[in-house]
Amino acid sequence: MSASSAVPATHREVHLVTRPTGAPSEEHFTVVEVPVPVPGPGQVLVRTTTLAVLTIMSELIRGRGELPMPPFDVGACVPGPGIAEVVDAGDSGLQVGDLVASQTGGWREYAVLDAQAVQCLDPGALPFPAAHLSQGAAAYLGVVRAGEVRQGDTVFVTSAAGGVGSLAGQIARLRGAARVIGSTSSQRKADILTKELGYDAVVLRNAGSLDEQLRAAAPDGLDVVVDNVGGEQLKSAMALARRGARIALIGALAGQLGDSAVTEIDPHALISGSVTLRGAALFDHLDVIPEWTDFFGRALRDGTLTFPRTVLTGLDQAPRALRELVEGRHVGAVHVEL
Ligand SMILES: NC(=O)c1ccc[n+]([C@@H]2O[C@H](COP(=O)([O-])OP(=O)(O)OC[C@H]3O[C@@H](n4cnc5c(N)ncnc54)[C@H](OP(=O)(O)O)[C@@H]3O)[C@@H](O)[C@H]2O)c1
Structure with missing residues (x-):
């Protein structure tokens, strides 16, 4: 017909x-x-x-x-x-x-x-x-390809309650991250992140010093950052990058919804710490989509991940x-x- x-x-x-x-x-x-x-x-x-x-x-x-x-x-x-x-x-x-x-x-x-x-x-x-x-293919790209999350890593996901971030934290956990930290804008969302979406700690943007909040949440520093925001949040995250850290640049919400996502970088700190800063666009990684769909389908069915x-x-x-x-x-x- x-x-x-x-x-x-x-x-x-x-x-x-x-x-x-x-x-x-x-x-x-x-x-x-x-x-x-x-x-x-x-x-x-x-x-x-x-x-x-x-x-x-x-x-x-x-x-x-x-x-x-x-x-x-x-x-x-x-x-x-x-x-x-x-x-x-x-x-x-x-x-x-x-x-x-x-x-x-x-x-x-x-x-x-x-x-x-x-x-x-x-x-x-x-x-x-x-x-x-879902925005999961972008989250998977950030966590798995660009961020290369490994067993035991401490991972920071900015805009953790968004379409990308709400899946990125869960994917990082499934990839073996030991500690997953997110950023969001309200205590209501922070509670959802910690109680329902597997985040260990949450920092609040526009609620005091982000540097201090992040240092308290990750006292030993960050191995991976999945950044959806840029601007001040990326700057605070870079300051806590551990030796060999991978910083995946996935989004620039601070520029899309705020004034600017532009971020100052300190080349000395990145070089001496062998830190990788990697921008990743899905349209250059289309092969991630079937890999993600397979992963997502299995994880939704066995209940290890929620959408x-x-x-x-x-x-x-x-x-x-x-x-x-x-x-x-x-x-x-x-x-x-x-
Ligand atoms: N690289 C790629 O191929 C790729 C693919 C897909 C998406 N992206 C990008 O990834 C990013 C995240 O996408 P998404 O779908 O997860 O976003 P989203 O959920 O649509 O983002 C909305 C959230 O942004 C946050 N927000 C609002 N104003 C903000 C501000 N001034 N500064 C910082 N955050 C603000 C709010 O979260 P809180 O209230 O929790 O702060 C809001 O709920 C976007 O930049 C998107 O364009 C990239």
Whole structure:
């Protein structure tokens, strides 16, 4: 069967109406009703089931700084990653009912996508489809490839309660880390990190001296840093690097959501301590994704790892989900289920 009979004539999309100068919030978006598009040759019509809301979307909406891709267009549907079910497979070779992941399906109920640009999901790979939207591949890249966490290491993960950090701490523990320290913004999140996500200690940004908090949490120094933030947090972490430490640079939230992620470095200290500072981008390590998916699937099934995520329900909740993500209200990945 190449098409489902239950496709409506119209559907809803969330459009960007103005480009905000500050953080995006609900007033910068509108929900519009438009005809459901018709797929052409090599295209499929999909029905969105889950959207992943990411911090980088806030930057692409604001169109500021050096972005890895063009800013989102005002007056158009907000692009973004999600999972969808094929409802019209056309001549693509996919089947109605197949679940696919797309980076650009966008904040809409239905989308026409190039069949070549979607990833058909193996239903057996992960216990539930939304797990394919985790930021775990970046966490795994930071912990395993760039950070090379080893048995007995003391590991510091910045923005430990975020989509990347909430998995990075758990992965570090599974790789044999003896002590895992995280940073976050509130005691509520710190308690979740220590009680539910395997962190031994947490330092709070914006709550006194980070240097002092980190020194107290890691009196013998750090073997690995998985840095999602940059700026002051990276500086404090570098000051505690032990001989041979590996510092994995994965994200720059201090620049994306704050003023700047720029960090002073002391070359003398890094050289004399044989410290490695390594930037790692997932798009240069795509082979990590199947390795991570295999690891994640096994760890979720045997219960050694949990996938923290916050779910909001309804397409019209996507702008709120983005605002709340940027405000730091949630722990783990932030998803919108349709
Ligand atoms: N290298 C790669 O290939 C790759 C792949 C994916 C993602 N990334 C990057 O990795 C980083 C982490 O991604 P993520 O999905 O885990 O992020 P996220 O969860 O979307 O980040 C949101 C969190 O950032 C924190 N935050 C807010 N304002 C901040 C500020 N001014 N300074 C520092 N932290 C602030 C808040 O956490 P607290 O309230 O807990 O502080 C908030 O909950 C991002 O920079 C992302 O772009 C890189």
